[in-house]
Amino acid sequence: MSDLLALGKWSLSQQPFSCLMETKFEKAEKGKVVLSLDVRDEFKQNYGAVHGGVISYMIDVGLAYAAASEIRDCVTSELKINYLRPAVGEKIVARAKSIHVGSRQVVCECQVFSRQAGEEMLVAIGIGTVNRVTDNKQN
Amino acid sequence: MSDLLALGKWSLSQQPFSCLMETKFEKAEKGKVVLSLDVRDEFKQNYGAVHGGVISYMIDVGLAYAAASEIRDCVTSELKINYLRPAVGEKIVARAKSIHVGSRQVVCECQVFSRQAGEEMLVAIGIGTVNRVTDNKQN
Amino acid sequence: MSDLLALGKWSLSQQPFSCLMETKFEKAEKGKVVLSLDVRDEFKQNYGAVHGGVISYMIDVGLAYAAASEIRDCVTSELKINYLRPAVGEKIVARAKSIHVGSRQVVCECQVFSRQAGEEMLVAIGIGTVNRVTDNKQN
Amino acid sequence: MSDLLALGKWSLSQQPFSCLMETKFEKAEKGKVVLSLDVRDEFKQNYGAVHGGVISYMIDVGLAYAAASEIRDCVTSELKINYLRPAVGEKIVARAKSIHVGSRQVVCECQVFSRQAGEEMLVAIGIGTVNRVTDNKQN
Numbered sequence: 409m410s411d412l413l414a415l416g417k418w419s420l421s422q423q424p425f426s427c428l429m430e431t432k433f434e435k436a437e438k439g440k441v442v443l444s445l446d447v448r449d450e451f452k453q454n455y456g457a458v459h460g461g462v463i464s465y466m467i468d469v470g471l472a473y474a475a476a477s478e479i480r481d482c483v484t485s486e487l488k489i490n491y492l493r494p495a496v497g498e499k500i501v502a503r504a505k506s507i508h509v510g511s512r513q514v515v516c517e518c519q520v521f522s523r524q525a526g527e528e529m530l531v532a533i534g535i536g537t538v539n540r541v542t543d544n545k546q547n
Numbered sequence: 548m549s550d551l552l553a554l555g556k557w558s559l560s561q562q563p564f565s566c567l568m569e570t571k572f573e574k575a576e577k578g579k580v581v582l583s584l585d586v587r588d589e590f591k592q593n594y595g596a597v598h599g600g601v602i603s604y605m606i607d608v609g610l611a612y613a614a615a616s617e618i619r620d621c622v623t624s625e626l627k628i629n630y631l632r633p634a635v636g637e638k639i640v641a642r643a644k645s646i647h648v649g650s651r652q653v654v655c656e657c658q659v660f661s662r663q664a665g666e667e668m669l670v671a672i673g674i675g676t677v678n679r680v681t682d683n684k685q686n
Numbered sequence: 687m688s689d690l691l692a693l694g695k696w697s698l699s700q701q702p703f704s705c706l707m708e709t710k711f712e713k714a715e716k717g718k719v720v721l722s723l724d725v726r727d728e729f730k731q732n733y734g735a736v737h738g739g740v741i742s743y744m745i746d747v748g749l750a751y752a753a754a755s756e757i758r759d760c761v762t763s764e765l766k767i768n769y770l771r772p773a774v775g776e777k778i779v780a781r782a783k784s785i786h787v788g789s790r791q792v793v794c795e796c797q798v799f800s801r802q803a804g805e806e807m808l809v810a811i812g813i814g815t816v817n818r819v820t821d822n823k824q825n
Numbered sequence: 826m827s828d829l830l831a832l833g834k835w836s837l838s839q840q841p842f843s844c845l846m847e848t849k850f851e852k853a854e855k856g857k858v859v860l861s862l863d864v865r866d867e868f869k870q871n872y873g874a875v876h877g878g879v880i881s882y883m884i885d886v887g888l889a890y891a892a893a894s895e896i897r898d899c900v901t902s903e904l905k906i907n908y909l910r911p912a913v914g915e916k917i918v919a920r921a922k923s924i925h926v927g928s929r930q931v932v933c934e935c936q937v938f939s940r941q942a943g944e945e946m947l948v949a950i951g952i953g954t955v956n957r958v959t960d961n962k963q964n
Contacts, residue, residue, distance in 0.1 A: 425598035428589040450567040459564035460623050461607040465600025472599070484599050485791070486815055488627040488766060488905045490932045490952060492925040507950060508909040512790065512817070513763070515907045515950070533924060533932070535907060535952055537764055537815065539790070624930065625954055627766045627905060629793045629813060631786040646811060647770040651929065651956070652902070654768045654811070672785060672793070674768060674813055676903055676954065678929070703876035706867040728845040737842035738901050739885040743878025750877070762877050766905040 412436040412477055419476070420469075429462075431469065439506040441473045447498050447522075457494035463520055464489055467534035470504035470518035475538030478509050485513065487536030495531040497524030507535075514538045551575040551616055558615070559608075568601075570608065578645040580612040586637050586661075596633035602659055603628055606673035609643030609657035614677030617648050624652065626675030634670040636663030646674075653677045690714040690755055697754070698747075707740075709747065717784040719751045725776050725800075735772035741798055742767055745812035748782030748796035753816030756787050763791065765814030773809040775802030791817045829853040829894055836893070837886075846879075848886065856923040858890040864915050864939075874911035875948075880937055881906055884951035887921035887935035892955030895926050902930065904953030912948040914941030924952075931955045 413436040420426045420433050420443075429451075435442040445451070445466060453459045467489055475482045504518035517535045521528040552575040559565045559572050559582075568590075574581040584590070584605060592598045606628055614621045643657035656674045660667040691714040698704045698711050698721075707729075713720040723729070723744060731737045745767055753760045782796035795813045799806040830853040837843045837850050837860075846868075852859040862868070862883060870876045884906055892899045921935035934952045938945040 419593070422593035423598060424589045424591045424593075425601060429600075450563045452563045454558070454561035454563075459562060459604070459607075460611070461564060461568075461600075461604025464603035464607050464626075464628075465598070468598075468600040468603055484630055486627070486629045486764060486793075487603075488625070488952065489603075490625045490924075490954065491623055492927070492932060507907075508947070510909070515764075515909060517950075530925070533934075533952065535905065535950065537907065625903060625932075627813065629785075629815065631788070631793060646768075647808070649770070654770060654903075656811075669786070672795075672813065674766065674811065676768065697871070700871035701876060702867045702869045702871075703879060707878075728841045730841045732836070732839035732841075737840060737882070737885075738889070739846075739878075739882025740842060742881035742885055742904070742906075743876070746876075746878045746881055762908055764905070764907045765881075766903070767881075768903045769901055 410436060416441065416473055426469065429465065436477055438477055439474065441470065441477055441504050443469055443473065443502045445500040447500060457496050458500060458522065460491060463491065463495055463532050466500055466502040466520050467518045467532065470502035471516045471534060471536040472538055474504035474506050474516040475514040478506050478514050479540050481541040482514065482538045483541055485537040485539045487534055489532055489534045491532050493529060493531045495522040497522035499523040501528065512540050549575060551577065555580065555612055565608065568604065575616055577616055578613065580609065580616055580643050582608055582612065582641045584639040586639060596635050597639060597661065599630060602630065602634055602671050605639055605641040605659050606657045606671065609641035610655045610673060610675040611677055613643035613645050613655040614653040617645050617653050618679050620680040621653065621677045622680055624676040624678045626673055628671055628673045630671050632668060632670045634661040636661035638662040640667065651679050688714060690716065694719065694751055704747065707743065714755055716755055717752065719748065719755055719782050721747055721751065721780045723778040725778060735774050736778060736800065738769060741769065741773055741810050744778055744780040744798050745796045745810065748780035749794045749812060749814040750816055752782035752784050752794040753792040756784050756792050757818050759819040760792065760816045761819055763815040763817045765812055767810055767812045769810050771807060771809050773800040775800035777801040779806065791815050827853060833858065833890055843886065846882065853894055855894055856891065858887065858894055858921050860886055860890065860919045862917040864917060874913050875917060875939065877908060880908065880912055880949050883917055883919040883937050884935045884949065887919035888933045888951060888953040889955055891921035891923050891933040892931040895923050895931050896957050898958040899931065899955045900958055902954040902956045904951055906949055906951045908949050910946060910948045912939040914939035916940040918945065929957050
């Protein structure tokens with residue numbers, strides 16, 4: 409297991425909300441991470457798909473860890489999500505990568521897929537800015 | 548209790564994820580809703596503030612219900628969030644309103660506050676597009 | 687004329703693109719600015735409304751000057767626009783204000799109106815992050 | 826020249842603002858377009874880079890034509906831009922593609938590059954929603 413993946417798994421285990429969701433850190437390399445979530449019934453919307461708030465959470469963590477793989481301590485400044493399809497399936501997978509690493513912020517993008525019967529469908533895309541934390545200045 | 552608030556409470560009770568979060572529907576009138584969340588430790592980030600994914604969930608439901616108060620059946624198409632401050636406190640309150648009601652979509656905005664010792668601080672703002680659901684066409 | 691307005695007018699006059707557009711700085715106070723544009727035929731789309739690119743330019747300058755009224759030297763990091771209606775009329779007015787002033791960035795919002803026969807219609811809203819420029823670090 | 830490229834060039838020639846900017850339609854295939862702009866001094870900011878409003882215009886047209894290559898008549902609903910670097914150089918190139926084609930809207934992304942001395946630098950990325958125009962309903 410790479411150092412970055414070990415670090416990511418440890419960091420995720422320190423987030424109470426990610427423990428509640430039982431999010432898994434699947435892969436990590438500089439500028440690129442994959443996280444996943446086993447879909448529980450309690451993650452759903454009234455019509456059976458995964459709740460948009462769960463998708464937005466996965467984008468939030470995907471963007472943050474893609475940035476953290478570049479610059480370590482950081483905090484999300486802003487993000488945008490386009491929901492493309494209902495997220496139906498037994499697993500949610502977030503694949504995020506850094507697009508630009510600046511001196512004070514990293515811009516990342518995250519694609520979220522739902523996996524059903526072994527097949528992945530793109531259900532949402534997100535893009536956001538993650539700020540380097542230095543000198544107690546976050547934003 | 549207004550019909551809209553009763554409808555909102557019932558609708559929220561049908562969302563398994565909102566039941567897991569124990570989100571409360573506080574107020575509803577045409578074009579304007581307020582939802583809240585009692586902060587549990589398991590909603591937090593590693594540094595003690597509420598997790599960004601919880602804030603994004605509150606924006607997702609705020610925007611959707613502000614739109615639903617105008618057009619009933621709808622589905623969120625996209626949203627954007629600016630995180631302004633760490634969300635510290637015992638309660639999260641989302642105040643959302645519609646900005647423009649079109650024939651096929653409603654644009655809404657949502658302000659998220661954290662309440663600590665009776666005082667509210669603005670911690671995030673969101674804006675998004677919610678699509679009318681008609682003829683099985685969502686987006 | 688306030689010092690901020692004089693400063694804003696001078697700054698705008700130093701932007702070649704704003705000179706091409708003949709944008710006017712109407713009002714400025716700390717955290718709040720108004721800019722306007724007389725609509726020329728060459729600013730239009732094929733169907734007669736003002737081009738979305740002109741609206742996005744007005745949001746870009748509105749956000750930047752609202753931030754500049756708070757922190758002077760700054761550069762836009764990101765912005766989002768929701769187009770609400772075709773912008774028909776003889777004048778475009780951008781009203782922008784700061785929402786949160788942080789140590790490294792200012793989040794602002796901008797409403798864009800088109801004025802026709804004395805009446806103003808909201809045609810677009812924008813929200814964005816403007817970074818303080820310090821030590822040659824922009825983003 | 827492909828039919829799509831001819832159609833794109835003709836459509837762009839019908840936009841007065843794109844004529845003012847002298848934007849060029851370089852390439853078009855289903856779901857993918859390239860447009861460019863020769864940088865004139867009057868497109869610049871006070872510090873010599875191309876004005877953010879010009880970049881936002883290029884993203885606006887890039888997204889719209891990527892969608893139009895899929896569904897013809899359409900109108901931009903919303904877009905988001907992350908500015909990554911000052912746009913320095915003699916040419917601006919917008920490369921846009923569709924990400925998801927729905928029954929009522931197309932989500933597209935657009936990368937904007939500045940070309941200087943033959944080398945291209947990514948200066949901004951945009952993502953947005955473009956609505957199908959049907960039955961006089963735009964949004």
